[in-house]
Amino acid sequence: AQSVTQPDIHITVSEGASLELRCNYSYGATPYLFWYVQSPGQGLQLLLKYFSGDTLVQGIKGFEAEFKRSQSSFNLRKPSVHWSDAAEYFCAVGANSGYALNFGKGTSLLVTP
Amino acid sequence: DAGVIQSPRHEVTEMGQEVTLRCKPISGHNSLFWYRQTMMRGLELLIYFNNNVPIDDSGMPEDRFSAKMPNASFSTLKIQPSEPRDSAVYFCASRPPAGGINEQYFGPGTRLTVT
Numbered sequence: 541a542q543s544v545t546q547p548d549i550h551i552t553v554s555e556g557a558s559l560e561l562r563c564n565y566s567y568g569a570t571p572y573l574f575w576y577v578q579s580p581g582q583g584l585q586l587l588l589k590y591f592s593g594d595t596l597v598q599g600i601k602g603f604e605a606e607f608k609r610s611q612s613s614f615n616l617r618k619p620s621v622h623w624s625d626a627a628e629y630f631c632a633v634g635a636n637s638g639y640a641l642n643f644g645k646g647t648s649l650l651v652t653p
Numbered sequence: 654d655a656g657v658i659q660s661p662r663h664e665v666t667e668m669g670q671e672v673t674l675r676c677k678p679i680s681g682h683n684s685l686f687w688y689r690q691t692m693m694r695g696l697e698l699l700i701y702f703n704n705n706v707p708i709d710d711s712g713m714p715e716d717r718f719s720a721k722m723p724n725a726s727f728s729t730l731k732i733q734p735s736e737p738r739d740s741a742v743y744f745c746a747s748r749p750p751a752g753g754i755n756e757q758y759f760g761p762g763t764r765l766t767v768t
Contacts, residue, residue, distance in 0.1 A: 574756055583657070583744055583759035630696065640686060640709065641757065645695040 542567035542633045546644035553621050554652050561616040561647050563605075563631030572634035573614040574641065575605055579627045587629075590614065601625070626651045655679075657760035659745050665766045671733040674763045677726055678747030686757060687720055687730050688744040696744075702728065735767045 543566045553559050565571055572591050576584040588599025595607040605616045614631060628648050632641040658677040666672055678685050687699040700710040702722045710720070717736070722728040732739055742764050746757040 576759075581761075583761045584746075585759070586756045589756055640698050640701045642698075643696040 542571060542642050544631050544633050544642055544644035546629075546631055546647050548647045549645070550648045550650065552650040552652060555623050556620050559616075559618045559621045559625070559649070561629050561631075561649070563614045563616065563644060564612050565614060565631075565633045566612065567633060570609075572641075573605075573607060574632040574634070575599065575603070575614075575616050576630045576632060576643075577601075577627050578630065578646075584630060587616070621649075621651055623651045623653070625649060657745055657747050657758055659743075659760035659763050661763060662761065663764045663766075665768065666735055667768055668736055669734045670767075671731065672735045672739075672765060672767075674730040674732075674743050674745075674765070676728045676730070676745030676760060678728070678745070679749075679758055680726070681749060682747035682758070683725065683750050684748040684757075685722060685728050686746040686748070687728070688746065690742045690744060690762070691740075699730070699743075732765075735765075737767045740765055740767050 545564045547562050574589045575587040577587050578584045587603045588597045588605055590597045590607050597605050603618050605614055607614050628646045630646045631644040634641045660675045683704050685702045688696050690696045699712045700720045701708050705722045720730045742762045744759050744762045746759045748757045749755050
């Protein structure tokens with residue numbers, strides 16, 4: 541079965557600094573990979589997704605993620621963080637498009653002035 | 654589109670009472686998911702419907718939990734009797750028919766508190 545690990549529970553960055561959130565997955569074949577963001581009191585919103593093709597994926601709000609098969613990773617990046625990016629970020633993996641997703645435990649992002 | 658609609662947004666109930674959470678998926682979506690989110694366990698899949706049929710309910714904690722999807726536009730998650738450990742945020746998500754990478758669209762959640 542597929543699984544996801546987000547090694548960092550909390551991350552704090554200064555506004556304007558770059559950001560990288562880590563995600564490692566476990567799955568034998570090429571997985572479907574997703575990053576979601578959850579603002580306080582809200583549901584989850586999709587940032588970006590990957591299945592095949594270009595391993596660097598662009599998403600909304602200036603986020604991007606890179607799929608690295610050799611490292612079983614799908615890290616999320618943003619070159620310059622804004623205070624509004626403070627939220628909980630979830631990485632998710634799916635075995636195929638017709639099934640449910642497995643979510644990581646999430647990484648809580650705090651942005652300081 | 655209104656997105657996935659969940660009701661109520663907040664529910665406070667006493668232990669032993671029956672709780673019913675409701676979800677209206679996005680029109681045209683044929684898959685529906687119920688998740689539970691807690692600090693300790695994160696986001697857990699409870700049950701997954703495809704074309705109104707339960708496909709995987711292995712995440713349902715115990716017999717106190719039940720879910721139904723009587724038609725394509727409505728689903729319920731019922732807890733009877735409720736217990737304090739059921740306190741969590743319950744999310745409903747829907748997804749369009751498979752064909753490419755189809756992400757799940759989440760509702761705003763129902764925050765359940767059982768005292």
